[in-house]
Amino acid sequence: MTELQNKIRELLEDHTVDLVIGWENGSLPLVSSPVFIKKAEDAGKVNFDVTCRNNLTTYLTKDRRQLGKDYQKIGIVVKGCDARSVVLYVTENQVKREKVFLIGVPCQGVLEKKKIFDICEGREVLEKRVEGENIIFKGHAFEIKVPFNDVLSDSCLGCRYPDAREFDAFIGTPRGELEKKDEFKVVDDFEKKTPEERWAYIKDEYSRCIRCYACRNVCPSCYCNECFVDHNDPQWIGKTPEVTDNIIFHLIRNLHLAGRCVDCGACVSACPVNLDLRIMNKKVEKEMKDRFNYTAGLDINEKPAMATYCENEKQDFIMG
Amino acid sequence: MYKFKIVYLPEFLEYLQEKYTLWAPAKSGTETEFKVISSFAEIDQSRLNTTLNPKEIFFPRREVLFSYDENGIKTPPPPEKPVAVWGLRTCDTRSIRMLDEVFSNAHQMPEKEMFKDPYWINKYADSLLISQACRQPLSTCFCNWFNSGPFDETGSDIFVIKGEVNYYLKGISDKGQEVLAGFAKAEQTDEKDAAEIKDLQAAAESYMSPALDISDLKSKLDKIWDDPLWEEIGAKCINCGACAYICPTCHCFDVSDEGKAGKGKRVRLWDACMFQLFTKEASGHNPRSNSLNRVRQRVMHKYNYFVDNYQKFLCTGCGRCVSVCPVNMDIREIIKKILAHEI
Ligand code: SF4
Ligand code: SF4
Ligand code: SF4
Ligand code: SF4
Numbered sequence: 001m002t003e004l005q006n007k008i009r010e011l012l013e014d015h016t017v018d019l020v021i022g023w024e025n026g027s028l029p030l031v032s033s034p035v036f037i038k039k040a041e042d043a044g045k046v047n048f049d050v051t052c053r054n055n056l057t058t059y060l061t062k063d064r065r066q067l068g069k070d071y072q073k074i075g076i077v078v079k080g081c082d083a084r085s086v087v088l089y090v091t092e093n094q095v096k097r098e099k100v101f102l103i104g105v106p107c108q109g110v111l112e113k114k115k116i117f118d119i120c121e122g123r124e125v126l127e128k129r130v131e132g133e134n135i136i137f138k139g140h141a142f143e144i145k146v147p148f149n150d151v152l153s154d155s156c157l158g159c160r161y162p163d164a165r166e167f168d169a170f171i172g173t174p175r176g177e178l179e180k181k182d183e184f185k186v187v188d189d190f191e192k193k194t195p196e197e198r199w200a201y202i203k204d205e206y207s208r209c210i211r212c213y214a215c216r217n218v219c220p221s222c223y224c225n226e227c228f229v230d231h232n233d234p235q236w237i238g239k240t241p242e243v244t245d246n247i248i249f250h251l252i253r254n255l256h257l258a259g260r261c262v263d264c265g266a267c268v269s270a271c272p273v274n275l276d277l278r279i280m281n282k283k284v285e286k287e288m289k290d291r292f293n294y295t296a297g298l299d300i301n302e303k304p305a306m307a308t309y310c311e312n313e314k315q316d317f318i319m320g
Numbered sequence: 321m322y323k324f325k326i327v328y329l330p331e332f333l334e335y336l337q338e339k340y341t342l343w344a345p346a347k348s349g350t351e352t353e354f355k356v357i358s359s360f361a362e363i364d365q366s367r368l369n370t371t372l373n374p375k376e377i378f379f380p381r382r383e384v385l386f387s388y389d390e391n392g393i394k395t396p397p398p399p400e401k402p403v404a405v406w407g408l409r410t411c412d413t414r415s416i417r418m419l420d421e422v423f424s425n426a427h428q429m430p431e432k433e434m435f436k437d438p439y440w441i442n443k444y445a446d447s448l449l450i451s452q453a454c455r456q457p458l459s460t461c462f463c464n465w466f467n468s469g470p471f472d473e474t475g476s477d478i479f480v481i482k483g484e485v486n487y488y489l490k491g492i493s494d495k496g497q498e499v500l501a502g503f504a505k506a507e508q509t510d511e512k513d514a515a516e517i518k519d520l521q522a523a524a525e526s527y528m529s530p531a532l533d534i535s536d537l538k539s540k541l542d543k544i545w546d547d548p549l550w551e552e553i554g555a556k557c558i559n560c561g562a563c564a565y566i567c568p569t570c571h572c573f574d575v576s577d578e579g580k581a582g583k584g585k586r587v588r589l590w591d592a593c594m595f596q597l598f599t600k601e602a603s604g605h606n607p608r609s610n611s612l613n614r615v616r617q618r619v620m621h622k623y624n625y626f627v628d629n630y631q632k633f634l635c636t637g638c639g640r641c642v643s644v645c646p647v648n649m650d651i652r653e654i655i656k657k658i659l660a661h662e663i
Contacts, residue, residue, distance in 0.1 A: 026648040028460070033648035034556040054647060058558065114350065122366050124458050140456065140527070208349050210372070210381055213595070214560035218646050230597045239576045240382035240589040270646035272562045273371060274350045 001044060004171045007103060008075065009043035011169075017075035017101045021056045022046040029128050030113055034059065048077060050130060053110045053153070054218065055264040057085040060095050061223035074100050079107035081155070081264035083164030084297025085220040088260060091304050094223060104164025106172045109148070109156030110265070111135075114274050116151050120144055154278055155265030158183050166300060184286045190279055205276050206250055207243040215267035215277055216253065221260040221296075228252060254280045259288045259305035262297045290314075322506040323486040323513060330360035332487075333406060335503050340404035340448060343377050345370045354405065365407050368458055369638055373568035374412045375419060377403060378443045381565070381590050385439065385575070389583040396439075402446035410472040410479075411463050411636035413451040415568035417475040420444060421630055422571055439588070448495060451476040455520060457527045460639030462652055464531040468637065470524040483516050532656065534623075537633075540658055541624040545616075549661050553654050554615030556647045557594070563641035563649070564592035564618065569634045572598070593617045619654060 001009070004022075011017045024035040024045045032051040037043055056076055078086065083102060089095035116125060120137055127138040136145045149157065156162075160183065163174040190198065213229075216222045228236050229249055237252075238245035261281045268277050288294050291314045294305035324332065336342055344363045346355040351371035352364050386395045408416075423440035454461070454470035463469060473479040477496035481488040488509060491497030500506055544550075564570040574591035578584055591598060594615075599608040608614050626634035635651070642650050 027650040027653055028643065028648070031648045036555050059556075118350075126459060205349070208351070210565050210590075212561035212565045212592075214558075214562040214644075214646050217558040217560040230595075235576075238578055239574065240578075240587050242382055266646075270560070270562070272566050272644040273348070 002047075004048055004077070004103070004105065005043045005046050007169055007171055008037060008046055008077075009040045011075050011101060011103075012037065012040040012043065017071075017073045019071045020046070020075035020077070020103075021059055022077040022103075023048060023052040023054070023056070026051065029125055030111060030116060046077070048105050050108060050111050050135070050148075052079070053266065053269045055079075055082045055085055055220050055262075055266040057082050057089065058218055058220040058223075058266070060086075060089060060100065061220070062217075062225070073098075075103055076100055077103045077105060078164045078167070079105060079110075079264075080159060080161040080163050080165070081107075081262045081297075082220075083166045084161070084262040085264065087166050087297040087300045088221065088262065088304070090300055091302065092260075092307075097300070101169070102164060102167045104167030104170040106170075106175045107156070107159075107162040108175075109152040109159070109162070110269075111151050112153040112265075113269065115153075119146055119151060153265045153269065154186070155263045155268065158186075158263065158282075161298075165298070184282065186279060187283045187286050190283070202247065202280075203243060206246040208273050209241055209246040209250070209275055210273060211239075211241040211246065211249065212272060214270040214272060215275075218266045218270040219257075220264070220266070221257050221262070222253070228256075250277070250280065254284050257281060258284050259292070259294050260296050261285060321509045321513075322489045322491075322500045322503075323483075323509045324489070324503070324505045324507065325486055326482070328505045329487065331505060332503060333357070333360055336404045336406070336448070336499070339401065341399065341401045342404050342406060343374075344406040348372070354407075357406075363407065368454060368456070368461075369409060369412075369640060370407075371566070371640075373566060373638070373640060374405065374408060374416060375568050375571065377405060378416065378440055378447075379419060379423070379571060379573075383439060383588045385586045385588055387585040388579075398442045402448070403443060404448040404450065406450050406452075408449055408451040408476075409454055409638070410451050410468060410470065410474070410476070411461075411638040412568060413449050413475045414468065414472070414636045415638070416444075416449060418569055418630070418632070418634060418636075419571055446495075448477045448499060449475065450478040450480055450496075453479070453481040453520070453524065455482065455524050457524060458639060459529070460642045461528065461637065462531075462639060463637035464528050465534050465652075465655075466633060466635065466637050470528065471521045481517055481520060483513070483520065486513065488513060488517055532652075532659075534633075534655060534659070537623050537655060537659060538627045540661070540663075541620060543663055544658065544661065545620075547661070547663070549657065550612045550616050553619075553657060554612040554649075557611055557615050557649055558647055559594045559596060559611050559614055560646065561590075561592035561594055562644050562646065563651075564594055565590055566640045566644045568638060568640070569622070569636060593621065615649075619651075619658075623655070 008020045020037040022035055023032040025047050026033040030051055034054055034056055035045055090097045123139045123142055125137045125139050129136045133148055134145050135148050158180055160178050160180050237248045288305055292305045342357045343354050344357045345352050345365050346362045347364045352367050353370050353372035354374045354377055384396055386393050423437040425435040457470050473492050477493045479490045479492055489500055491500045572591045573588050575588050577586055600606045622634040
């Protein structure tokens, strides 16, 4: 049993928690699966590795709240970004801190399926193996070794806080805060384009959205009981995957996530058509940092940026 | 059976375009989907399965049913040419035939005219479905659970096998045979060709995992409506529409009005039983209010209700839902759990 599994067994045995949400190995080599552990003897199922993309805290809110209603206290395994989601929930009064037991893990980053697909030129990966700084992918008649960083998700490459900073137990050796000088490089690069180029890019990307809402539904921060797209009296936006309505859906979602997106990348990896969902979220994150010096999910005692007002904050958008 | 050299494919497709509007797998961003093709160069068959599925061809994600303004109501004109599809997988073709049973009501209740969907029929009528054998199935493919396989010709008008230097083409329907007979570059195959095809088929089948016997699946599902098993199966589902939208056999839709009193459109769009809104009633009551009910609905519709109505499973084993589900709800695992469950 790993240290993580032991901890989970202990927590269930001594009734500190009555449910643990973690990951287990998935049915495909590059995918892990959320798992709900209720019995101490099942703790051995839990695993944490480079395929654990999901932000499991999403199971604490929405109509999944029903999941929690039968439990006194829920244990949940959290990476750095996931722990930030819990902090966000607490500051937004969605989850009571004492109702969750956070099992922090140091995160090495998670794999981006789509990058692997490109590197393997579309061939199906049947096996993966981490070897030091490298990762090896194997399929029918091929084997490719690449530096780990080449296949990490963009969110992980830009991540500053890989360790859960808010936790009740921490399993493993913390990696500490990482210095990321180019955290917003993707936004800076995008901003250098002409408005026409930016518009063309956004239109092109979002025209492909099929409105399956996987991005919204995996997102921990999208916890509204009724999303604005689902409201039909009045109907705020068109329901079909038509490009204008797609853009409205995504831009409003971006704004609703202002100061609330933790850049966990769950939406990006959930999208079945691989849209660039990160660029706009990152842009809004940068604005929040520049204007309000606020980053989501870092401080459990700080009020959410959008719920406070401060006289000396930048208001050039009003003043012109 | 006919053959022509692989280099003649562009010519064959041009020949098809004389009579048909040609659809084929093409790039869409980083992904692939079926699109109307004007030239051979647009075709992208680098993926075994297109990311999006072929139902789009006859049942688009957004379809204008009619538009209206002060001059009256306009319905979309029927297509100028019938549709031919190149690059379908055998599972794709079978899925289109299943949807046809639903929308054209080909076998069910033939006396009930009202169940015929003109929007589907307009596009589907006289279409030519050309499916291609899968030479290297994926680990997510499980068509063999449904008495099919990578070389299954069922439902195709023309069945194509890509050999080392030739395409081999078999006319399955009369329509398909006629098309092949009219292509000047097509020659008859010989014994050597037959041997190559046999080897290719054996190689392809060797990639498939052994089929699971699912003959008891329907009757098992009859008995577990209220079983706590659904909780074990469905707890992790986040109720998005990824599985249903990517599925070639899911066919639920919604109808929505766009515009104002004087001018506007009525559109049809895909919908999915996984959404909370799907069954929400005007009163606010939702008979499928929780996630588990919705997961059960998807499984029951595919492997139980559809069997009642059409005597087959509403699933071809294409594996698309297996690879896209963000929380690894693997339909194969679900079926295994159901079959293994003791009542
Ligand atoms: S928008 Fe995407 S990256 Fe941001 S919190 Fe939601 S799922 Fe995570
Ligand atoms: S997951 Fe992708 S396709 Fe689905 S709604 Fe979100 S952006 Fe659109
Ligand atoms: S099974 Fe997966 S893809 Fe389907 S609704 Fe549930 S989470 Fe979404
Ligand atoms: S349920 Fe899954 S495997 Fe079956 S046809 Fe639909 S997408 Fe393919």
